[in-house]
Amino acid sequence: MALFTLKDLSFTYPQQPKQALSAVYMVVEKGEFVVLCGRSGCGKSTLLRHLKTVLTPHGKHQGEILFDNRPLAQVDLREQSSRIGFVLQSPENQIVTDKVWHELAFGLESLGCDTATIRLRVAEMASFFGIQEWYHKDVNELSGGQKQLLNLAAVMVMQPDVLVLDEPTAQLDPIAAAEFLNQLKKINDETGTTIIIAEQRLEVVLPLADKVVVLADGKVLAQGDVSAISTRLNVTKSPMLKAFPAAARVFLAMEDQTDDACTAGSPKGEHFNREYRGDARFNCDSSIATCPITIREGRDWLMRELAATQSQPSSDQLAQPQMLSTLPPAPPSPVHAENPSDASTVVAGAKEVWFRYERKGADILRGLSLEIHQSELFCLLGGNGTGKSTTLGVLAGLLKPYRGKVWLEKQASSANTLAATDDLLQNKLAAFTSAESTAARGGLCLLPQDSQTIFTEKTIRDDLLTMFTNPKSDISLARADSIAELLEIDTLLDRHPFDVSVGEQQRAALAKVLLREPQILLLDEPTKGLDAAFKEQLAAILEKLKARGVSILMVSHDIEFCAAYADRCAMLFDGDVVSQSATRQFFVGNSFYTTAANRLSRGLVENVVTAEDIIKHLSTLNERQSKSGFPSSSNKLSGTSSVRARS
Amino acid sequence: MRNLHPAISFSYFAFVILITVVFMHPVTLCISLISALLYAIYLNGIKSLRLTLLVLVPMMLLAAIINPLFNHLGNTVLITVGSLQITLESTLYGLSTAGMLAAVILWFSCYNKIMTSDKFTYLFGKIIPSVSLIISMTLRFIPRYLSQMKKITYAQQAIGRDLNSGHLIDRIRSGGDILSIMVTWALENGVDTADSMRSRGYGLKGRSSYSLYKLDSRDKLLAAFSLYLAIMVIVGIALRLISISYFPWITLNPFSIPALLIYLAFLLLCLFPLLLDGFEELKWRSSRSRI
Incomplete structure (x- = not known):
């Protein structure tokens, strides 16, 4: 039975030439777990908001939305309030009242339930979500993850038939996000509540999904089960694939290669063609070899794949890989590993720093030591409450350590500063330098986690100009323009900083910070809430800055991002750096706190950090196999990576 | 007192503070002041009281001094300074005002501790x-x-x-x-x-208001008891069994058994929170020692 049916839904925002949604057709069955994915700004939120009348944006609507076989507009608001639950992105903004218990009761109060009913329903939900322990607390005392769970519970007390969630974990750290999504799974499994969720964390959410809908530019690109979707996206070479789990990415890349390598007569290629090239435009509900999504599925698939390349062509394809004669040397232990960038100059650092916020409070930093090298991207990883943000505060000089030293090389080569390499302004530089105060210049700047706290003006341009002592001069304007160009926000200069997307907001904030011409840039969780495309853009910008001689220290939860782009990584735990080495060594050395690709291939392929490493490895294997015609021996495999059997 | 129903706590404080302000009888004032002081110490500890005293004492002194300087009613002249006549009645009245102010402030500090924002919110x-x-x-x-x-x-x-x-x-x-x-x-x-x-349906008709508080039998019993005491005090005042008038000269009710009973009732009422909390603490301790 269909709970929601969207027929040819189109929508245009007022005074916008382009349709935000065009001819969306979507059916959500009762009890289904539907994941909606797509890049930022592809119309996910707009689509979700159409599922509840009070949240539907104003504009031109076309098409039909049926809820429980009735047009949604005719379902009265009281019924919609209780039957369609909605959870938004920001944990903070959704909370209305000051106490946890009051927030839980809010929805039922609106419906006018009596005290006894509210008491019962609230009690049920608090027990289901394990909220009892903080039932009497002020909401200010909760962590971000707890707040979002509270928002979910506050909607669940109304016993909705369907939960609609708009990127609910974007503001959460990975652990809180996983907990939240598992809670959703529990709701779906145990109560049969239908779930429609827009999400960026596909690694976690895809294994839970019954159906995936991919949106692009307001159109449904594909819908169906996960496996079918990934194969279909692969055929169309959709950029969305970058956000998919590592297992799926490796699988699809290999699928592609076999497809390319095989002649038309190859059974696999034929199957592939028949199923996906000529088939229906939208619905692709079946697939050949199921695409692995989780790490476990990915490992199973990888084992089979490796076995296939190693065993005799005539032997059993699914046999365990044979024990190889020589095991590759274990990767060097990260603790003793030599830094590849040791030769480069150290521009700033901290030595045995101790810090606490209150005189009698607990120590947050406990003998922290670290160094930032010239022109590198140094990532500081670590869980919640390990002191990551505090470290940045101390390095930026905003917090004063009570023991230990924080130092900054005063004479970091100023020839490399932004302005100096800026050809356009080379000649104006002298005047500019004398006019500007030297306070923070050439020094160290911190971009806080919440970019919104950076802005103080009504347009991005005005905001950038506040960084100059003489904002009206041509030099200032030219500098602002050039920095805007560097950060790809030059088309947004006249917009209000709060009106642009999260990724753009962050780049605008970064632009403002860069006008200080910092030698060292400190970033606090810069990838939070960004989709895969925005992350790539950020990485490119960081790369450009490095080329200009800026050293970057970022703290992050985002293992995959750090693995792909960092020069060095360190892990912070209990107020101190426990392991610090070059990125590859760092991730290869860790067993849990490491990338999905590494966990996927642990014990099967050594020295893997990213999905691309596995793809490269497998394709070399395939190549060898097709060249030699019989199994490659271990000696031939000693390339960038090597194989050993799983014990 | 903390886990008493907010309506009861609120009416209790309202009544005691009202009596203290309106009825400036020296005996009831003393009772009120001492009970408030004891309860404030019990709730906030001696340390925080020091801060309160820092504000209280100068204010009391000010009230006690200013009144006789500007209020010349009363028949018993103590000193004459130039044209200024300082009377016994206005001096005593000033002292009573000072005591009243102190008592009210102390009661409010207890009130703040007991009537947290959510209780207030609930009531209103x-x-x-x-x-x-x-x-x-x-x-x-x-x-x-x-x-x-x-x-x-x-x-x-x-x-x-x-x-x-x-x-x-x-x-x-x-x-x-x-x-x-x-x-x-x-x-x-x-x-x-x-x-x-x-x-979540805000704006729909017929919004209700949920609260964590239930009126249980203990609440009812304690409410009845304190109401009884309060009525005794009111009746005593209404029948002029206890009374005070400062001007033109001080007239205090004569000592009598009914008056004594009413003083006792007021004393019991003022000490009520302290007795209640003390009793519960004792009970808690003894029940724990048995475990």
Whole structure:
């Protein structure tokens, strides 16, 4: 039975030439777990908001939305309030009242339930979500993850038939996000509540999904089960694939290669063609070899794949890989590993720093030591409450350590500063330098986690100009323009900083910070809430800055991002750096706190950090196999990576 | 007292404070002042009392001194300084006022400890539900705005714009900047809050108000008991069994058994929270020692 049916839904925002949604057709069955994915700004939120009348944006609507076989507009608001639950992105903004218990009761109060009913329903939900322990607390005392769970519970007390969630974990750290999504799974499994969720964390959410809908530019690109979707996206070479789990990415890349390598007569290629090239435009509900999504599925698939390349062509394809004669040397232990960038100059650092916020409070930093090298991207990883943000505060000089030293090389080569390499302004530089105060210049700047706290003006341009002592001069304007160009926000200069997307907001904030011409840039969780495309853009910008001689220290939860782009990584735990080495060594050395690709291939392929490493490895294997015609021996495999059997 | 139903706690404090303010009888004042002092010590500890005294004592002195200087009613002249006649009645009246002020302040400090914001919200929510929600939302948003303001200042410092330094004019200007961006921020985020409220049915007819408080049998018993004492005191005052008048000369009710009973009733009423809490603590301890 269909709970929601969207027929040819189109929508245009007022005074916008382009349709935000065009001819969306979507059916959500009762009890289904539907994941909606797509890049930022592809119309996910707009689509979700159409599922509840009070949240539907104003504009031109076309098409039909049926809820429980009735047009949604005719379902009265009281019924919609209780039957369609909605959870938004920001944990903070959704909370209305000051106490946890009051927030839980809010929805039922609106419906006018009596005290006894509210008491019962609230009690049920608090027990289901394990909220009892903080039932009497002020909401200010909760962590971000707890707040979002509270928002979910506050909607669940109304016993909705369907939960609609708009990127609910974007503001959460990975652990809180996983907990939240598992809670959703529990709701779906145990109560049969239908779930429609827009999400960026596909690694976690895809294994839970019954159906995936991919949106692009307001159109449904594909819908169906996960496996079918990934194969279909692969055929169309959709950029969305970058956000998919590592297992799926490796699988699809290999699928592609076999497809390319095989002649038309190859059974696999034929199957592939028949199923996906000529088939229906939208619905692709079946697939050949199921695409692995989780790490476990990915490992199973990888084992089979490796076995296939190693065993005799005539032997059993699914046999365990044979024990190889020589095991590759274990990767060097990260603790003793030599830094590849040791030769480069150290521009700033901290030595045995101790810090606490209150005189009698607990120590947050406990003998922290670290160094930032010239022109590198140094990532500081670590869980919640390990002191990551505090470290940045101390390095930026905003917090004063009570023991230990924080130092900054005063004479970091100023020839490399932004302005100096800026050809356009080379000649104006002298005047500019004398006019500007030297306070923070050439020094160290911190971009806080919440970019919104950076802005103080009504347009991005005005905001950038506040960084100059003489904002009206041509030099200032030219500098602002050039920095805007560097950060790809030059088309947004006249917009209000709060009106642009999260990724753009962050780049605008970064632009403002860069006008200080910092030698060292400190970033606090810069990838939070960004989709895969925005992350790539950020990485490119960081790369450009490095080329200009800026050293970057970022703290992050985002293992995959750090693995792909960092020069060095360190892990912070209990107020101190426990392991610090070059990125590859760092991730290869860790067993849990490491990338999905590494966990996927642990014990099967050594020295893997990213999905691309596995793809490269497998394709070399395939190549060898097709060249030699019989199994490659271990000696031939000693390339960038090597194989050993799983014990 | 803490886990008493808010309606009872509130009426209790209202009654005791009212009697203290309106009826400036020396005996009841002393009772009220001493009980309030004891209960304040019990609730807040000796340390916090020192701070209260720092404010209280000068205020009491001021009240006690100023009254006889400006109030010349009363027949018994103590001293004449020039044209200024200081009377015994106005001096005593000043002292009583001082005692009354002290007692009221101490009662309020106890009130604050017992009647937390959510209890207050609940009580007034019963009368006007929308007010209760507004109070609750205000309590949610004030700390949020303050912390956001802190974050903005911190962020600005981190990029080398120290908003707390510079000339006064600079500081005023940057303060204005923060305020203006705060308004934008609040509106921007308020849209989400509004969506979240409407999505959960805010604005539908017939909103109810939920609370954690239940009127249980213990509440009823204690309410009846204190009501009985309160009625005794009121009747005593109404029948002029206890009475006071300061001007033109001091007339106190004569000592009598009924008057004594009423003093006792008031004493019991004033010590009621302390006795209740003390009794419960004793019970708690003895039940624990048995385990």
